[in-house]
Amino acid sequence: xxxxxxxxxxxxxxxxxxxxxxxxxxxxxxxxxxxxxxxxxxxxxxxxxxxxxxxxxxxxxxxxxxxxxxxxxxxxxxxxxxxxxxxxxxxxxxxxxxxxxxxxxxxxxxxxxxxxxxxxxxxxxxxxxxxxxxxxxxxxxxxxxxxxxxxxxxxxxxxxxxxxxxxxxxxxxxxxxxxxxxxxxxxxxxxxxxxxxxxxxxxxxxxxxxxxxxxxxxxxxxxxxxxxxxxxxxxxxxxxxxxxxxxxxxxxxx
Amino acid sequence: xxxxxxxxxxxxxxxxxxxxxxxxxxxxxxxxxxxxxxxxxxxxxxxxxxxxxxxxxxxxxxxxxxxxxxxxxxxxxxxxxxxxxxxxxxxxxxxxxxxxxxxxxxxxxxxxxxxxxxxxxxxxxxxxxxxxxxxxxxxxxxxxxxxxxxxxxxxxxxxxxxxxxxxxxxxxxxxxxxxxxxxxxxxxxxxxxxxxxxxxxxxxxxxxxxxxxxxxxxxxxxxxxxxxxxxxxxx
Ligand SMILES: Nc1ncnc2c1ncn2[C@@H]1O[C@H](COP(=O)(O)OP(=O)(O)OP(=O)(O)O)[C@@H](O)[C@H]1O
Ligand SMILES: [Mg+2]
Numbered sequence: 486x487x488x489x490x491x492x493x494x495x496x497x498x499x500x501x502x503x504x505x506x507x508x509x510x511x512x513x514x515x516x517x518x519x520x521x522x523x524x525x526x527x528x529x530x531x532x533x534x535x536x537x538x539x540x541x542x543x544x545x546x547x548x549x550x551x552x553x554x555x556x557x558x559x560x561x562x563x564x565x566x567x568x569x570x571x572x573x574x575x576x577x578x579x580x581x582x583x584x585x586x587x588x589x590x591x592x593x594x595x596x597x598x599x600x601x602x603x604x605x606x607x608x609x610x611x612x613x614x615x616x617x618x619x620x621x622x623x624x625x626x627x628x629x630x631x632x633x634x635x636x637x638x639x640x641x642x643x644x645x646x647x648x649x650x651x652x653x654x655x656x657x658x659x660x661x662x663x664x665x666x667x668x669x670x671x672x673x674x675x676x677x678x679x680x681x682x683x684x685x686x687x688x689x690x691x692x693x694x695x696x697x698x699x700x701x702x703x704x705x706x707x708x709x710x711x712x713x714x715x716x717x718x719x720x721x722x723x724x725x726x727x728x729x730x731x732x733x734x735x736x737x738x739x
Numbered sequence: 740x741x742x743x744x745x746x747x748x749x750x751x752x753x754x755x756x757x758x759x760x761x762x763x764x765x766x767x768x769x770x771x772x773x774x775x776x777x778x779x780x781x782x783x784x785x786x787x788x789x790x791x792x793x794x795x796x797x798x799x800x801x802x803x804x805x806x807x808x809x810x811x812x813x814x815x816x817x818x819x820x821x822x823x824x825x826x827x828x829x830x831x832x833x834x835x836x837x838x839x840x841x842x843x844x845x846x847x848x849x850x851x852x853x854x855x856x857x858x859x860x861x862x863x864x865x866x867x868x869x870x871x872x873x874x875x876x877x878x879x880x881x882x883x884x885x886x887x888x889x890x891x892x893x894x895x896x897x898x899x900x901x902x903x904x905x906x907x908x909x910x911x912x913x914x915x916x917x918x919x920x921x922x923x924x925x926x927x928x929x930x931x932x933x934x935x936x937x938x939x940x941x942x943x944x945x946x947x948x949x950x951x952x953x954x955x956x957x958x959x960x961x962x963x964x965x966x967x968x969x970x971x972x973x974x
Contacts, residue, residue: 560821564831564882567787567815568838571807738790 498590505533505597530598531702534613535695537598538620541591545583545624546647549631550640552579553734562739573731576632580727583628588621616698622719623691627651629726636733650689657685658692661710686711690718740765740890740921741786746795748781748945755781756792757945763938768912768922770932772963773942774971779925780818782942783894786923787815799890814888816896818925820879824868828859828878831867832885839886853881856911858904872899880908884915891915894925909935929963939963943971 556562556579565575595617603609627647634643693715700707709715741763748756756778763769771779784790785797788805797804799813822831829850836846854863857877867875876899883891891912897905905928913935916922926932932939933953940950948970949956956966 558821559823559825560817561823563789563817563821564823564834565838566789567810567813568835569807569810570838736791 494586494590498593501594502597505594506601508533530602530613531699533598534595534616534702535699537591537594538623538695541587541594541624542627542651543648545587546627546631546644548587549580549583549628550635550644552583552628552632553635554640557739566739572735576731576734577727580625580628580632580730584621584625587624587628588618591621591624592617610702612701612704616701619698619701619716620695622716622723623694626689626691626719626723626726629723629730633726633730633733636730636737651691654688654690655692657688658690658696658710661685662692662696662708665708686713687718689722690715694719740767740800741769741923742796742798743782744796744798746782746785746792746797748778748785748790749793754945756785758795759942759945759947760795761940761947761950763921763923765921766916766919768916768924768935768937770924770926770936770939771942772926772929772932772939772967777942777971778945779942780894781945783892783923783925786892787813812887812889814883814885814891816876816879816883816893818894818898820875820882822867822870822875822878824866827866828854828863828870828874828881831878832863832882835882835885841886849885853885856884857881858907873901873904876900877904880911884911889920891920891922891924893922895927896924897926897928897931905931929967933957933963941967941970 553562562575566572592614595614599610599613602613630647630650631643634646637643638646690710693709697707697709697715743759743761746756746759747754759778759782761769771782773779781790785792786799786804788807788810791805799809802809822828826834832850832853833846836842836849841849850863854860857880859874859877859881862870862874863878867878870878876896880893880896883893883896893912897908900908909931912922912924916935924932924936936953938950938952939956940947942948949966953963956963959966961969
């Protein structure tokens with residue numbers, strides 16, 4: 486994991502943890518309605534869960550947009566490829582290194598919240614950490630997508646494109662989820678239009694992965710869009726994009 | 740050892756290398772000469788598998804240069820050797836050592852040996868972002884000779900080196916040659932080439948204009964420099 490100067494990595498990590506701890510008052514579950522505490526895992530900690538993921542998604546798209554070009558500019562790629570290292574080994578090494586590092590970073594941030602909840606309420610919510618691990622698939626998706634795009638288009642635009650991809654999915658799936666939320670359906674006694682456009686079914690299900698993780702945290706029922714589970718959807722996309730990246734990098738002139 | 744068979748490389752419509760064929764035998768010291776932009780580096784990059792020829796075949800020990808296996812025992816130094824700025828010379832060489840299959844103590848001993856050979860002892864722990872051009876080139880050369888390569892591919896290895904560095908590199912290359920290492924060298928230093936190489940090819944506008952042993956080139960009574968100027972200026 487050469488690409489991450491470890492010092493700045495730890496500094497950033499320490500800063501983020503510090504921030505989370507100073508904010509602890511806001512999201513531990515001290516919310517009391519009618520003398521009863523609202524759920525043991527507060528809404529605020531769930532919101533923070535997603536906020537961290539969103540922050541991480543932005544961060545990895547910024548990191549991965551220069552993954553290949555930086556290696557080429559500083560000579561790292563020649564260090565590997567002038568030796569008996571296969572190109573796919575190099576690409577997978579770079580991608581998985583970035584992924585593991587960012588997933589670990591995210592897990593530690595979520596762990597901080599997990600510990601704060603634990604100290605405050607004595608409630609151990611392992612699902613919170615499991616959800617974090619599931620959502621690290623979203624990070625991997627963004628890393629692979631940005632890497633692939635950056636082989637064709639300028640780095641910054643590839644990051645923007647990946648974020649655009651992400652936002653479109655969030656609007657599409659978020660809208661669907663909102664329409665199907667229990668509150669709305671009980672209010673209006675209607676089911677959302679079952680005939681949704683097929684692109685929305687097969688679109689990368691980043692939002693639904695997070696929604697699924699969220700349902701694990703609060704142990705609620707998970708309603709997906711379309712017949713395919715979002716985890717299968719996102720894994721398929723990851724495999725597909727990785728394969729295309731490998732094929733293209735194999736032919737690339739360095 | 741190396742066979743180039745009718746190699747052409749186009750960048751867009753521009754032919755950087757035009758139907759080049761030659762052969763380098765095991766233990767040979769072969770030099771590629773030619774003016775700036777002649778296509779020497781392009782040939783070396785194809786040898787290393789960094790780029791693919793538009794047509795023709797390159798094999799190294801019978802293996803296509805595009806294959807990873809072909810780079811098993813190759814030492815390589817680039818024209819402007821780049822060392823990742825976040826690594827020290829030692830870390831850089833250590834990575835090379837692990838990439839050629841050395842680890843732990845063996846890797847450290849080998850790195851210390853090559854650092855000593857290129858006279859960088861004491862400076863190898865410094866971050867490479869603080870190295871001068873010549874220091875980077877020395878570390879690059881150290882990386883090339885690390886792990887007993889059978890084939891050295893050197894693209895202007897002495898550019899940026901001081902006279903002592905040039906002499907050191909010449910001595911190291913001659914020592915390796917005497918131990919049977921095959922060497923392909925890109926150079927502009929014709930006097931060096933005259934002194935050390937066995938065969939040379941002069942390449943001009945992507946085409947080989949002469950390829951012969953240094954002995955028979957010199958037998959014409961001309962110096963390599965005169966011949967070089969004559970051949971590359973008339974077209
Ligand atoms: N990636 C590329 N895209 C387009 N043209 C290129 C590319 N690489 C090299 N060229 C062109 O190919 C020609 C040969 O370049 P090359 O680097 O092989 O020259 P050279 O013989 O090594 O020169 P020098 O002595 O200056 O190092 C040049 O005209 C160069 O502009
Ligand atoms: Mg050159």
